[in-house]
Amino acid sequence: MNENILEVEHLTQHFRLGRKEVVHAVDDVSFCIRRGQTLGLVGESGCGKSSCARSIIRVYDPTGGTILLDGTDITHMSQKQLQPLRRKMQMVFQDPYSSLNARMTVRDIIAEPLLAHHVVKNREQANSFVYPMLERVGLTREHADRYAHEFSGGQRQRVGIARALVLQPELVICDEPISALDVSIQAQVVNLLRDYQQEKGLAYLFIAHDLSMVRYVSDVVGVMYLGQLVELCGAEEIYSHPLHPYTQGLLSAIPVANPALARQKKSGGVAGDLPSPVTPPAGCRFHTRCPFAKPICSQEAPCMKEAAPGHSVACHLYD
Amino acid sequence: MEAILTVNNLKTTFLTGSGAVQAVRGISFQVGKGEIVGIVGESGSGKSVSSMSILRLLPGTARIDRESSIVFDGQELTGLTPKQLRQIRGKRISMIFQDPMSSLNPLIPVGKQVEEMLKIHHKELTREQLRRQVLELFGQVRIPEPEKRLKEFPHQFSGGMRQRVMIAMALANKPDLLIADEPTTALDVTIQDQILKQLRTLQQESGASIIFITHDLGVVAELCQRVLVMYGGLIMEEAPIDDLFENPGHPYTMGLMASIPALNQDKTGRLPSIPGSPPDMTNPPQGCPFAPRCPYARKICAAQCPPYVSLGENRRSMCWLLQPDAPAENNPFRKEAAR
Numbered sequence: 001m002n003e004n005i006l007e008v009e010h011l012t013q014h015f016r017l018g019r020k021e022v023v024h025a026v027d028d029v030s031f032c033i034r035r036g037q038t039l040g041l042v043g044e045s046g047c048g049k050s051s052c053a054r055s056i057i058r059v060y061d062p063t064g065g066t067i068l069l070d071g072t073d074i075t076h077m078s079q080k081q082l083q084p085l086r087r088k089m090q091m092v093f094q095d096p097y098s099s100l101n102a103r104m105t106v107r108d109i110i111a112e113p114l115l116a117h118h119v120v121k122n123r124e125q126a127n128s129f130v131y132p133m134l135e136r137v138g139l140t141r142e143h144a145d146r147y148a149h150e151f152s153g154g155q156r157q158r159v160g161i162a163r164a165l166v167l168q169p170e171l172v173i174c175d176e177p178i179s180a181l182d183v184s185i186q187a188q189v190v191n192l193l194r195d196y197q198q199e200k201g202l203a204y205l206f207i208a209h210d211l212s213m214v215r216y217v218s219d220v221v222g223v224m225y226l227g228q229l230v231e232l233c234g235a236e237e238i239y240s241h242p243l244h245p246y247t248q249g250l251l252s253a254i255p256v257a258n259p260a261l262a263r264q265k266k267s268g269g270v271a272g273d274l275p276s277p278v279t280p281p282a283g284c285r286f287h288t289r290c291p292f293a294k295p296i297c298s299q300e301a302p303c304m305k306e307a308a309p310g311h312s313v314a315c316h317l318y319d
Numbered sequence: 320m321e322a323i324l325t326v327n328n329l330k331t332t333f334l335t336g337s338g339a340v341q342a343v344r345g346i347s348f349q350v351g352k353g354e355i356v357g358i359v360g361e362s363g364s365g366k367s368v369s370s371m372s373i374l375r376l377l378p379g380t381a382r383i384d385r386e387s388s389i390v391f392d393g394q395e396l397t398g399l400t401p402k403q404l405r406q407i408r409g410k411r412i413s414m415i416f417q418d419p420m421s422s423l424n425p426l427i428p429v430g431k432q433v434e435e436m437l438k439i440h441h442k443e444l445t446r447e448q449l450r451r452q453v454l455e456l457f458g459q460v461r462i463p464e465p466e467k468r469l470k471e472f473p474h475q476f477s478g479g480m481r482q483r484v485m486i487a488m489a490l491a492n493k494p495d496l497l498i499a500d501e502p503t504t505a506l507d508v509t510i511q512d513q514i515l516k517q518l519r520t521l522q523q524e525s526g527a528s529i530i531f532i533t534h535d536l537g538v539v540a541e542l543c544q545r546v547l548v549m550y551g552g553l554i555m556e557e558a559p560i561d562d563l564f565e566n567p568g569h570p571y572t573m574g575l576m577a578s579i580p581a582l583n584q585d586k587t588g589r590l591p592s593i594p595g596s597p598p599d600m601t602n603p604p605q606g607c608p609f610a611p612r613c614p615y616a617r618k619i620c621a622a623q624c625p626p627y628v629s630l631g632e633n634r635r636s637m638c639w640l641l642q643p644d645a646p647a648e649n650n651p652f653r654k655e656a657a658r
Contacts, residue, residue, distance in 0.1 A: 190590055212580045216590060255512075255540065259541075
């Protein structure tokens with residue numbers, strides 16, 4: 001049995017825009033997720049975190065690099081070859097409104113993966129999985145014959161989670177699973193995901209832009225900027241000792257729910273806008289917004305190096 | 320502090336096929352001159368509808384109760400004709416919306432759209448004067464290369480830049496009151512940070528009052544002086560910003576604060592959460608709207624809506640547990656006193 005459920009090496013995902021232009025959505029990203037652990041990916045919108053997740057789950061065909069799921073190279077597998085492996089890897093989507101089929105009952109939504117993977121032969125057999133799953137995510141049997149529109153956003157997200165968990169996957173990719181939910185509901189969903197992880201020992205790739213929530217759920221956190229991973233380390237470490245200037249800026253931009261502290265912090269944040277991923281800046285992609293940029297930063301791209309044990313960063317300041 | 324806006328017993332109802340949705344159920348509050356007031360609440364709490372009611376930017380199915388009163392700078396707004404109201408909208412009270420993409424016309428250059436705002440209320444301005452004012456506004460909200468950018472279309476702007484255009488538009492006629500409805504919710508934290516800093520500076524320069532509507536307590540802490548916490552169409556609690564965070568005066572506020580993980584949150588335990596979901600506003604609870612989810616609820620909470628208890632200057636809260644004769648057992652406010 002592999003220690004890592006997922007290994008991503010030098011993953012690159014480009015999209016063609018017309019004849020000449022190319023969107024550099026993901027460029028040379030490497031990380032791995034251990035069994036039973038959570039890796040959080042953070043970054044601004046457009047930094048490539050969702051593209052990264054979609055390449056891993058093979059919605060896209062990666063441009064380069066390798067993806068190893070439980071030791072098996074799935075980078076260039078055909079969808080047919082992938083089919084049996086998908087049981088190990090499931091996904092929870094951001095928008096609980098558009099990710100559930102409006103014409104299916106909750107029972108059918110949760111039973112579909114079971115039928116698709118031939119775990120059960122018919123809908124009657126599926127019930128023995130659907131009912132416990134519904135209860136596990138905090139819904140009741142009575143909800144099984146209702147349609148998605150009859151539920152609130154938080155309840156819908158529970159249905160989406162039930163659909164992902166019913167196959168007992170080893171890795172669940174959560175692409176902003178709580179961003180669309182109200183604050184009081186977010187905590188419920190996060191607790192549900194964590195409880196289930198402790199029970200079954202599955203791993204999560206947790207994508208979010210809410211840094212405080214990511215710190216809370218993750219063991220390891222990766223920070224992405226314009227398609228590249230710029231920092232990767234333990235969840236505590238990244239918040240107590242952020243090394244990359246971008247991570248530092250990102251952290252200082254989070255509004256603090258404490259008026260006294262908020263008044264103290266005056267400077268910080270990140271100036272300017274995200275450059276276009278079609279024509280990313282040369283050298284370090286962050287140098288256009290970096291307060292510490294040196295001449296070398298605009299010429300040579302820094303590579304990921306271990307600046308401290310278990311703490312990698314891609315920045316010339318730590319050469 | 321002198322009030323620029325006084326809202327009294329505002330009730331707004333939407334008539335729908337499945338019954339009347341009582342979005343706002345009788346709220347009263349004031350906004351002082353030059354003050355930044357935050358309205359915090361979750362979706363469906365009535366925070367946006369309250370602000371839309373002030374400018375009557377509501378769909379045809381909405382009804383504002385006859386007894387509601389909205390007094391702006393000495394003038395009652397509820398009885399005004401649409402024509403009279405248009406003299407106020409965008410000139411004396413202006414608004415910034417959540418989604419900067421759908422609030423701008425994609426077919427018109429942004430400079431023209433800001434110009435239009437000026438033209439409506441100042442017909443005497445010449446083309447050159449208009450252009451100069453727009454350039455000045457773009458400079459104020461820190462849009463780089465304003466000369467070039469005012470000819471561009473909304474799709475050529477990033478989300479943060481579009482929101483700056485919206486702010487420029489809202490400030491064009493130097494309003495006395497600015498209503499900002501979740502203006503940073505659709506933006507990234509780094510851009511949100513930039514916009515908040517800018518709003519604070521602009522407010523200090525212009526002295527306008529701001530009503531800032533958000534679901535994010537962090538944003539409120541950074542920007543506002545006073546906060547109204549809304550739930551189920553009612554104001555649960557009103558407090559000056561420091562008091563609210565130091566000493567929340569309502570179980571809902573307490574729950575909301577606890578469910579946001581702090582950056583030093585203990586990771587071993589579960590995150591405190593508020594069980595259940597918000598009430599259905601077609602049939603709102605008879606008593607305190609938060610009672611079904613409140614860990615301290617008693618019998619009376621579900622039966623009858625509690626009156627406001629004053630907790631000091633500009634401070635009130637709606638909770639039975641704050642009544643002098645409330646039992647001390649399972650009462651978060653009594654524990655507070657004992658400590």
